[in-house]
Amino acid sequence: MERTGSLGSSIRRRSFSITSHLSQQLDNDGDNESVSEAGDIGDRALSSRRNSSSFRVSFDNGLENGAVVSTTGDQKLQPLPVFVHPDSSVRPLPPEIASPIEGSEDTKQEADKDLPKFLDYFSCLVQLAVFGILGVLTRYLLQKLFGPGVADVTSDNTFLYLDLPSNMFGSFLMGWFGVVFKGDITRVSEHLAIALTTGYLGSLTTFSGWNQKMLELSVNGHWLYAVLGCLVGLFLVAFSIIFGVDTAKGFRWLLSKLEIISESGSSNKINWKVDRYKCQVGVMVVFLLLLGLLWSISGALVKAEFKHGGSAAELWFACMVGPLGVWIRWFLARLNGRGLGRAGLFKWIPFGTLIANVSAACVMAALSTVKKEVNTRDCDTVVTGIQFGLLGCLSTVSTFAAEFNAMRESMHPWRAYAYAFITICVSFCLGILIYCTPVWTGGV
Template sequence: MEGERFCVSDPEPSRSESSSATSLSRRHSLSLSGAQPSQMDDDLENECVSEAGDIGDRALQSNRNSFSGSFHYLSAEDVVLPSYGFWCRDRAASSVIPSVSPLPEEILSLSIVVAVRDQDKKQENSNKLPKWLEYGSCMTHLAFFGILGVLTRYLLQKLFAPGTAGVTSDHTILYLDLPSNMVGSFLMGWWGVVFKADISYVSDFLAIGLTTGYLGSLTTFSGWNQKMLELSVEGHWVFALLGFLIGLFLAAYSIIFGIETSRGFRQFLKRCSGSSSASSRKTWRVDSYKRHLAILAVLLLMLGCLWSVSGILMAQEFRSDSSETQLWLACIVGPLGVWIRWFLARLNGRGLGKTGLLKWIPFGTLIANVSAACIMAALATVKKEVNSKTCDIIATGIQFGFLGCLSTVSTFISEFNAMRESRHPWRAYAYAMVTMCPSFGLGTLIYSLPVWVKGYK
């Protein structure tokens, strides 16, 4: 029926419980202060849209009350509140917005949240993880999955490069990182939107590792921007413009395709599993101190092995003049880029200044992408100036590893898609322009102008 509205329980919008609870209490305080409902809805939507990708360590700071992590994503098995346990979707507008309720129901909803949390805290307070251990777990998951993302990106580059499939190239609009950006955006629809609540129910740290760590490192914005700069240096300005447009178009439709296919698969799983799904999920849930420490110990062991093997292979390949040296250096320095991007994500949803100006812009992701693009352009200029084998290996390894992990397309396109489905779809394209134009403009000043002036080849 046209214009019909229906309610679905989270995790379809994939909002974190900490953000939902914070938004609920903020909405309640705004109601008591006399704020208009439309203004409250705009503020909440702006914050939720800009937090569609990640909120960094704010999740640890806001709600430290669980073994499996420090924040939860709502799932079908969670408590359903009268208004805020559901999200209303307008079939005609195809947008997801919070349902609006009168003030008495808001107070009732807030009371239920407080009652449930008080009951949970009595059982969990004695088993809280130390804050340093929570941060250590996040950093370990991010580093381990970040290295896996670097390796996957390298394999996809080689698979579609001219030497094998011949789909991508350094001299066409189908740049080398396009397949990894598309695959990462597609998987973000699965792991970062539809199934993020279910993954978080098992382990919040696993959800962080898969989305921020693996998918954020699998995709790279700085590599995309640098390839367009190189095309512009060669005089192919039309190719550079088309490269940005096609890259954005394919990444945007990759996440849409991922969301649609994962929703269909989710419905298939519900029909097949029935009532046994809840019990099976609880079996795998990391909800005890021993389980948490066991997983952390295993990940630390595997992370140490990855770093050790990368260091040994880097030394061997460097002596044998192999191009693989850059890959192993990238695996060593890649986690540093993931960690910085995760900490910058705390700026998402906060806006500028005390008033929270432009709260709908995820400034953490924006800063990570633009800064990584500028540093990558600077290193490319250094390679042209120094023109030595050692400099090329070190600079390329840092570009592929550190800067490739510092910048991300999967998170960027998740935020873009959330803005496109909001009540202000123009913000998605404004956000894309704010990200791409400064990156390309500053990259032209840092890389293209020196190449033109000094005549580098």
């Protein structure tokens, strides 16, 4: 009896140890993924929404242990027990959004609501392009408003670089629409949430422009301004998103007191949702017309202004090539939360955002070298347009700020500063290498 009791106690201790280890591992994995995916997950957002119709998750009495029920084929439904840690980013779906059983009347009605996969992607790309162009235009206006011509707050010769106001404003808005109210916007339209955060706010802010200005300051001997530009820029961007999140939470509390939205975030008085097939097609057509109009106007103005050069021609050329940068960044964002290799190492690093920012900074430095070497009006117009449009939209500060803020509030706040250090140092060092190599070799 004593030996049996001892054996049972040993088994219980081992079971408790395994459960604790599994719980801790799932906790860390969930924290890593949710933090790394705080900014964007790219086209995985559309894929996960579509794939959710192939299964449903049931749970009882609020327990963490759910059951995934297969709904494919003619076989009898069998519940499969799945352990879900309470702090993990993977949680059971609420009953109101759990997908119905395949073959039921609800499923047929749901199928009638969705666009085909190709049109779904196409509609999302069109909306990303439209909001990306609007982000480029807003960034240009903020540069002119705070630059030497009007307010004279920012310039290319100080650590208060020209893109600082747009980076701060975009990060502030990311706190509102990319953190606090993103779920509410998603309830209206998933495409709108993606286009607003990835398209507009991602294009309103730019990391490559920030990096290039600090790089040029250091090359010209203003190392102190370059260091201050990096530190002050990071501090102001981080403060902007924190301020945005706090003010958005206050506004949400006010809306809940006015009974406009409930405590859970659902609207009590407004119930808009773009979920009908005809409505989705109508939205796609409207944005397609808007994109065609924006591109037509930009093309006509580029043709009229190109022979004169200057900022106007550069702006409209940037509007034409900007959507390409948004699309590339959106597809790269699918790497966020995946980690390296099959083992998924370093899941806490958003590799999609990191690759977008670093690659845009490197190409920006290379094009700056080309512009110095060629030194013609037409070359300046094309290169500056690509830098301001395509590379400005490919890189982003607002998403970087959202990821930084999520890491700072996670169980491992040091990762936020490690991520910022990696992004800034790698971009700056590679940019210096690319920008200065022609000078060192006597090419420029």
